Amino acid sequence: MHTAAFVPLRLRNWALWLLFFVTTTWSFYIPGELRQPTKSAALLARQAFAANVSSGYSVTRYNDGQPIPLLVNKIFSDHTQLQYAYFDLPFVCPPSGKSHGGSPFGSGQSISLNLGEVLRGDRIMTSDFQLEMGKDVECAALCSLEVGRADVKWARQLVKENYVIEWIVDNLPGATSFVTVDRSRKYYASGFKLGYRDISPATGQSRYFLNNHFTIVIRWRGAPEGGKVIVGFEVYPKSITAEDRVDGGCPKDVHKDHEGLGLYIAPNMSRLREKYSGLSYFPEDDDDEDDGATLRVPYTYSIYFREETKVDWANRWNLYFTNQEEGSMTHWLAIINSLTISTVLGVTVFIIWSRTVHGDIKGRGDGAMEDRKLKVQSRRKRSGDKKSEGLLDNADVENEADMSSDDEPFEDTSGWKLLHGDVFRIPAYSGLLAPLVGSGMQLLFMATGLLVLSCLGILNPSFRGGFVSVGMGLFVFAGVFSGYFSGRLYKTFGGSAWRKNTLITALLFPGLSFFLVLVLNLFVWAQASSTAIPFSTLIGLLALWLLIQVPLVYIGSWFGYARAAPWEHPLKTNAIARQIPPQPWYLRSPAGPLLTGLVPFAVLFIELLFLFKNLWQDKSGYYYVFGFLSVVSAVLMVTVVEVTVIATYSQLCSENYHWWWQSFLTGGSSAFWVFAYCIWYYTFKLHITGFVSGLLFFSYSFLACAVYGLLTGTVGFLAAYTFVRRVYRQVYPLSTKLKPY
Secondary structure, eight states: OHHHHHHHHHHHHHHHHHHHHHHHHHTOOOTTOOOOSOOOHHHHHHHHHHHHTBTTBOOOOBOTTOEEOEEEEEEEOTTOSOOEEGGGOTTSOOOOOOBOTTOSSBTTOBOOOOHHHHHTTOOOEEOSOOEETTOOEEEEEEEEEEEEHHHHHHHHHHHHTTOEEEEEETTEEOEEEEEOTTSSOEEEEESEESEEEEEOTTTOOEEEEEOOEEEEEEEEEEOTTSSEEEEEEEEEEEOOOSSSBOTTSOBSOTTSOOOOOBOOOOOOHHHHHHHTTTOSOOOTTOOOSOOSOEEEEEEEEEEEEEEOSSOOGGGGGGGGTGGGGGGHHHHHHHHHHHHHHHHHHHHHHHHIIIIIIHHHHHHTSHHHHHHHHHHHHHHHHHHHHHHHHTOOOHHHHHHHHHHTOTTOOOOOOSGGGGGTTTTTOOOTTHHHHHHHHHHHHHHHHHHHHHHHHHHTTSSOTTSTTHHHHHHHHHHHHTHHHHHHHHHHHHHHTTOOOHHHHHHHHHHHHHHHHHHHHHHHHHHHHHTTOTTSOOHHHHHHHHHIIIIIIHHHHHHHHHIIIIISOOOOOSSOOOSSOOOOOOOOHHHHSTHHHHHHTHHHHHHHHHHHHHHHIIIIIOTTSOOOOHHHHHHHHHHHHHHHHHHHHHHHHHHHHTTOOOHHHHHHHHHHTHHHHHHHHHHHHHHHTOOOOSHHHHHHHHHHHHHHHHHHHHHHHHHHHHHHHHHHHHHHHHHOGGGTTOOOO
16 A cells, blocks of 8 residues: 555656756756747746846836936946946046935945955946936936046046946846847847047047937836836937037037037147257147146936837846857857767777776686686695695795785786786875865866856846855855865875865965965056955955865865775785886877867867857856856866876876876866967957056966866866776776775
8 A cells, every 4th residue: 555655656756857857948048049949937937036036136116207226337348357436437427425216325325245246346336317217308417527637538548448338227237239230139238338439530630539428218118017117228328519508508409410529638738848848849648737727528318218018027138148149059069069079089988998998807707717716726736745845945935925815916918907006006296186186176066056056047147246256155165075075085195184184275276366366456456446356355255265164174174084984996006116117208298188188178169269258358248158158068077087088098008107197187288278278369359458457367367277277187087086996996806805005
């Protein structure tokens, strides 16, 4: 009766899991991929959940006349890594401090930010823009200010570097609207231009103009529960001269073409003549001294509300990804390329395992065992005869005893089988290898968690700063795994100072990373950029590292060293190390691991094109095709395992037992090619100017490649370690119960 009731229960559980899998598969959402099979309830529920967890934002419904806060953030550019808070600009309207729409906060009030927002340079504050749902405003004056020569020059430089402004309404960044080439779809680019540049037809010189009028378009849709929800936030900037305005400060006709507000103050000719006296020519733009001359900059704005019936609130971020849809075919080609390379390597590994390893085992099967027993019995018989005749001395007895030992391996003739007594010899600098492997496991856990959460939609662009914040939390929590693997591997190596190993694991990689970020921060601080991490945040990161992560690493290391048993090796290690014969050139120099790193890089480099474009070149966009990235990353890990196994087997066949570090370097060697790709990308694709921006690019690229190399190196080492243990346990089954060392 109980069995009959248990079987249907199991069937129901399997049916529920199958239904959940099918529902999740059909509702799997890759932002930027608009061809969704169905708008299932699971899809809408998951997207609503993603919105609810994003920075505390949920679906906000507005009634007609209800105020809508507009937040200002920062300016950024594709040509530099330096960002600036919007209200730090001396040529924009400063906050008045007045509250609008019944808000308890006045303009200029800082919004509390999470760790990720602070690290990415966000500085979000309330503003003086007054928006009310459904109320169009033809023109409203914001302020009018006088700007000096130094500020005009800085504004001209920012416009030259193509800086864009980021505002936020209902957690949507203000966007510049574009249409596709066939004019069938519209898509957004986050941010809008600070100004623009053109060429003077009279002189042929570049002229710079500042955008001082903003046409704000709020696109809304009616909510089934009542009210209206915002599904789009567009900003159309315009430059309008300070002349020909009405008393309120607005242009007479804001929609007509106007002469732009040029960023130019006539030079002080008397001062220039005095400075360059005796010269027939002097530069007219060399006029940085504050002589009291100013440029009047009036700021105005218009507001329009337009109903949008084609976009749902749950899909409003799709407009920011539509332009990425054109690269979907390239993503699929990258996956096919990755699978092809991985399959070829997998076949190679299969041949190595089946023909070589199993072939050796099969060739040395029962017949070899029986032959070995006969030889041992024959030696013992001869030994007994000699003993009975009194003809065997003590040395012969010892030799015969050694030859008849149960731990005696099979007689090998060549190749990797000759290394049975040295293959598990403790590597040099094992006290450094264990912490590196532990840190690699920590990074592997963090990267896996980020990819999974991103694919589920929990980490999305509406969760501003969530990727960095959650990644930092996962990294700190994964200190337990770092300490465990480092401590257990250290114990396997026979180490005794496990507390020292714990400190190295907890301080080495995080300490070097923190030091690098601190040094870079000094350069950014000198530029007064919002990219600089505030001092209070640095103290918080230091406390997070020393007060939380270090104890977690200690706990994990204690479990790995004191509670867990070391990994057992199937063979004892000889007292005297075997002499290694002359090695091929690729095992004598670093060229071997570097060449093997080309294979994982070939799997990854197509996806790197998209990743680099969104990180460095198109900062106004969002990289959010994590579904493709997850598949490529999984294939990459498999490829690293296959390459490392093949390289390790080749090294053992050359009778070289120094495979420990070699496997780690082989697994992480593709990081070298990724960094070389960074140099190529900077040289030929980017237009970054300035020493500090270049320093930031190469420093953060180096740090990212170090993280990648540490992660893949750990995967390669663990794969080679597992392979070697399994191979020698299969070939030497009589020695499986031997203690390590």
